[in-house]
Amino acid sequence: MLSALDAHLTDMRPRALRPVARPLVEFLYFGIKEARACLFAGLFFLSVFVVPRAGLFGIARYDVLFAIALLIQGWMLYARLETWDEVKAIGLFHVVGFALEVFKTSSGIASWSYPDAGVTKLFGVPLFSGFMYAAIGSYIIQAWRLLDLRIRHHPPYPMAAAIAILIYVNFYTHHFIGDFRWYLAACALGLYARTTVIFRPLDRDRQMPLLLGFVLTGFFIWLAENIGTFMGVWRYPNQLGAWSAVHVSKWSAWSLLVIMTFTIVANLKHVKARVHVPD
Known part of the structure; x- marks a missing residue:
C-alpha cells in the first residue's frame, strides 16, 4: 500500500483541473506529501x-x-x-545529536534532563534521543523525493558548510563565551x-524562499518538542514542578539546526545533482 501511495504521489503527469479547484487540490496533495515525508518522525512520536x-513488559520506556x-x-x-547513503547521513545526524544531548544534560550545564531509568542510557542520555535529530534528516530526505525538490542559487558549499559548523559549535560555546545565534x-x-x-x-512547479522552509520546519519541531516535554520524555528545569510550554526562543534554535541538517543532506550525491550553485 505504501509503494502504491508513493507511486501515486510521485506521478507528475499533468492533471486536468478547473482553476477554482487547483489551489485546493494542490494544497491537499502538499499536505499528504508532507505527512508522508514525516513517516519516521510520525511513527516515533x-x-x-x-x-x-x-514501560512495557517490565522494560523501561527509554x-x-x-x-x-x-x-x-x-x-x-x-x-x-x-538508501544506504541516506541511512549513513541519518546516522551522522544521530551522532551529532546525541553528542549535543550528552553535553546539554551534563551536570555542569543541565539545560534539560531525562529523569527516567533505562538500560540504554549512556552518560545519562537515552540512546533513542539521537533519533529525534535523525528524524529531521529523514524528513528532509523523504520530502526531497516526494516533492521533487530543486534548489536554485544555493550558496557555495564551503560557505554553507562553514555556517553549518559554526551553528553547531555555538550550541556548545554559548554557555562559555556568549550566544552568537543572531549573528x-x-x-x-x-x-x-x-x-x-x-x-x-x-x-506544476511552485517555489518559495528556502529560508521560509527553514523557519517553518523549525516551528513544527518546536511544537513536537512541546509534545515530548508534555509527555515527560525529557524536561527542562522550569518544567520539573509543573509542565509549561517550551520557550519560543527554542524555535530559532531549531530553525538554525535545520540549516545544519539541510547542509548535510544537500551533499548526498543524488541530492547534489538537483542543487544549483551559481558560478
Missing part, C-alpha cells in the same frame, strides 16, 4: 504517546523507544524507503537570501 511512562526507533529505521531500509542567523540570511526551493505539490 506515535510511540511516545503509546508507550506508558512505566529502552522500548530505542528498540522501536531501531525497528522503524531497519524497516525503512528494508522496504527501500531509504549566525544574520550570516545565514545573507547566504541564503537568493536561494529558492522549487517543488511540485502535484503536477
